[in-house]
Amino acid sequence: MTAEHGPAVVADAAPAGRAAAERAVLRLARPYLGRLVGAGLLAAATEFAGLALMATATWLLMSAAGQPPLDRLTVAIVAVRALAISRGVFRYTERLAGHDAVLRMITDVRARVFATLAARRGTAHRSGDVLSRLVSDVEAVQDLLLRVLVPASAAAVVGVLAVAVAALISPPAAGALAVGLLVAGVALPALATAVTRRSAAEVAPLRGALATDAIDLTHGAADLAAFGATDVTLRAAEQRAHRLARLERRLAATGFAVDAAGVLAAGVTAAAVVLVALAADVPGVLVGVLAVGTLAAVEVMLALVAAARQWTQLRPGLTRVADLLDADLPTAPPATGPTDLTGPHELRFVDVTVRYRAGAAPALDGVSLDLPAGRRIAVVGPSGAGKSTLAAVLTGTVRPASGRVTLDGHDLSAYAEEALPRAVGGLLAEAYVFHATVRENLLLGQAGAGEEELTAATAAAGLLDWVRAQPAGWDTLVGEEGGQLSGGQRQRLALARALLAAPPVLVLDEPTEGLDPTAADAVLASALAATPAGHSVLLISHRLSGLAELDEIVVLDGGRVIQRGRHAELVAAPGWYRDQWLLQAAAERGYLALAP
Numbered sequence: 001m002t003a004e005h006g007p008a009v010v011a012d013a014a015p016a017g018r019a020a021a022e023r024a025v026l027r028l029a030r031p032y033l034g035r036l037v038g039a040g041l042l043a044a045a046t047e048f049a050g051l052a053l054m055a056t057a058t059w060l061l062m063s064a065a066g067q068p069p070l071d072r073l074t075v076a077i078v079a080v081r082a083l084a085i086s087r088g089v090f091r092y093t094e095r096l097a098g099h100d101a102v103l104r105m106i107t108d109v110r111a112r113v114f115a116t117l118a119a120r121r122g123t124a125h126r127s128g129d130v131l132s133r134l135v136s137d138v139e140a141v142q143d144l145l146l147r148v149l150v151p152a153s154a155a156a157v158v159g160v161l162a163v164a165v166a167a168l169i170s171p172p173a174a175g176a177l178a179v180g181l182l183v184a185g186v187a188l189p190a191l192a193t194a195v196t197r198r199s200a201a202e203v204a205p206l207r208g209a210l211a212t213d214a215i216d217l218t219h220g221a222a223d224l225a226a227f228g229a230t231d232v233t234l235r236a237a238e239q240r241a242h243r244l245a246r247l248e249r250r251l252a253a254t255g256f257a258v259d260a261a262g263v264l265a266a267g268v269t270a271a272a273v274v275l276v277a278l279a280a281d282v283p284g285v286l287v288g289v290l291a292v293g294t295l296a297a298v299e300v301m302l303a304l305v306a307a308a309r310q311w312t313q314l315r316p317g318l319t320r321v322a323d324l325l326d327a328d329l330p331t332a333p334p335a336t337g338p339t340d341l342t343g344p345h346e347l348r349f350v351d352v353t354v355r356y357r358a359g360a361a362p363a364l365d366g367v368s369l370d371l372p373a374g375r376r377i378a379v380v381g382p383s384g385a386g387k388s389t390l391a392a393v394l395t396g397t398v399r400p401a402s403g404r405v406t407l408d409g410h411d412l413s414a415y416a417e418e419a420l421p422r423a424v425g426g427l428l429a430e431a432y433v434f435h436a437t438v439r440e441n442l443l444l445g446q447a448g449a450g451e452e453e454l455t456a457a458t459a460a461a462g463l464l465d466w467v468r469a470q471p472a473g474w475d476t477l478v479g480e481e482g483g484q485l486s487g488g489q490r491q492r493l494a495l496a497r498a499l500l501a502a503p504p505v506l507v508l509d510e511p512t513e514g515l516d517p518t519a520a521d522a523v524l525a526s527a528l529a530a531t532p533a534g535h536s537v538l539l540i541s542h543r544l545s546g547l548a549e550l551d552e553i554v555v556l557d558g559g560r561v562i563q564r565g566r567h568a569e570l571v572a573a574p575g576w577y578r579d580q581w582l583l584q585a586a587a588e589r590g591y592l593a594l595a596p
């Protein structure tokens with residue numbers, strides 16, 4: 001088994017076979033099939049009422065021209081009114097039934113997509129990709145049903161009915177109508193799909209690339225300007241925009257050509273039906289009815305062209321949803337570990353190896369560690385040594401390829417995902433600060449914390465003076481990702497939240513990053529002092545200052561433990577720790593000498 005942070009399991013676009021995605025969507029729709037079929041029948045009734053209205057009105061007008069007695073027209077007059085009203089009623093109920101079914105189904109699908117993505121939180125999806133899966137891809141499922149399947153099946157039903165009714169008047173004319181409807185309902189949609197598919201396949205990634213360009217050009221504006229790369233990036237974005245515009249123009253032009261072919265098909269079919277009906281000696285009024293009815297029926301069938309276009313555009317999204325929901329999830333083994341995690345704990349690493357990618361050098365290589373209740377250890381080492389990986393293994397976000405990590409003798413994977421954070425947690429690398437108030441960000445650590453606890457944790461993190469100096473105090477908004485705070489304040493806020501949460505095994509990954517040496521020493525000392533006596537601490541740090549009181553210091557390099565012991569022992573022995581300690585001490589002496 002390799003680490004959980006492996007390559008994404010989700011295939012992004014490869015279709016699993018023809019119409020496999022559509023079949024998957026229909027499987028999802030099964031519980032709502034009754035409502036969807038009802039919506040389809042109502043849509044067919046709407047279209048048929050429209051068609052019958054045109055035909056009846058034509059008969060009425062042409063018959064009225066011969067000034068027959070009024071009672072011969074009464075039924076048709078009533079029918080015109082009834083059809084006009086019923087068409088509106090059918091349309092309304094169809095929309096109601098269709099949307100009701102689809103919105104219920106979409107809620108299910110969105111929940112399942114969310115659950116699947118959450119279960120794969122270790123895999124490398126970009127946040128934008130996750131968002132698009134949850135929003136636009138799921139909407140593709142909705143559009144497939146409401147804009148493709150329901151209108152297409154309604155059009156097919158109406159087409160068959162129109163041919164059947166025309167056959168009652170004149171079978172040869174019905175034959176001509178059938179040919180016209182096949183052209184409008186089969187040949188033209190196939191043509192529309194063929195001409196749209198290639199351009200649509202190019203348009204979608206181009207639009208995605210343009211959206212990324214827009215984000216890079218706005219979020220990265222300062223860095224692009226600093227490196228003089230604004231013009232080059234802007235030109236690349238403009239070129240993409242021009243290509244997209246060209247493609248969309250071509251797409252629109254071919255779209256218009258297909259639409260024009262549809263109008264032509266309606267005219268030619270109507271002319272053919274009239275000629276065939278006249279040749280078959282159909283009475284004049286009925287020829288008129290057939291002509292207008294044909295125009296209306298072809299119009300209904302042309303809805304299939306729009307449906308086909310829509311379908312082509314929806315396919316990538318549908319395929320992604322279907323792949324996501326179809327793929328077998330790596331099922332977590334049932335949680336067998338204890339659920340009461342409130343007491344003191346013993347955490348052990350035995351010969352733990354972590355490999356992010358098969359074949360790559362391990363990020364942790366045979367690391368063993370003992371963290372009984374109340375013990376405080378620091379993990380130090382050069383950049384890329386595996387320190388954050390160790391913290392990630394500890395919190396259960398990365399699983400080892402070999403070796404064991406146990407909490408109170410039970411394998412970490414035996415604990416329920418939601419139970420583990422009650423025992424192990426803290427300040428992890430790049431802690432997220434929410435666009436909310438200081439208080440709300442802190443309460444995430446301990447939901448019921450009162451003023452006293454907030455004050456203690458914030459003081460220990462060295463942020464209390466700043467909070468008190470703010471006009472809004474605890475209710476100060478910190479901005480998106482803490483953007484209205486300095487880097488150091490953001491870090492202190494995240495540390496205060498971790499101290500407030502106070503899990504029995506507290507992990508602190510670089511808690512003083514971004515602070516100057518004096519502040520860093522003070523914050524580290526107060527944070528350690530604020531940790532209850534029976535709680536163990538695993539501190540990850542670049543700085544070697546302030547570690548003298550810790551029970552053990554573990555030096556990692558290239559994923560291996562190269563030194564371990566107390567601070568005094570390590571500075572006395574030759575090796576990475578002593579070299580680094582001397583270097584850092586000299587650098588900080590220089591910094592302090594320069595500081596005003």
Ligand SMILES: Nc1ncnc2c1ncn2[C@@H]1O[C@H](COP(=O)(O)OP(=O)(O)OP(=O)(O)O)[C@@H](O)[C@H]1O
Pocket residue numbers: 005356357363381382383384385386387388389390
């Ligand atoms: N998600 C990941 N996918 C692939 N490789 C990773 C991932 N995270 C870390 N690594 C690799 O694992 C190794 C250890 O990384 P880690 O972040 O644990 O080091 P670190 O000691 O915390 O470094 P730093 O002090 O710079 O934060 C590095 O070589 C890194 O490139």
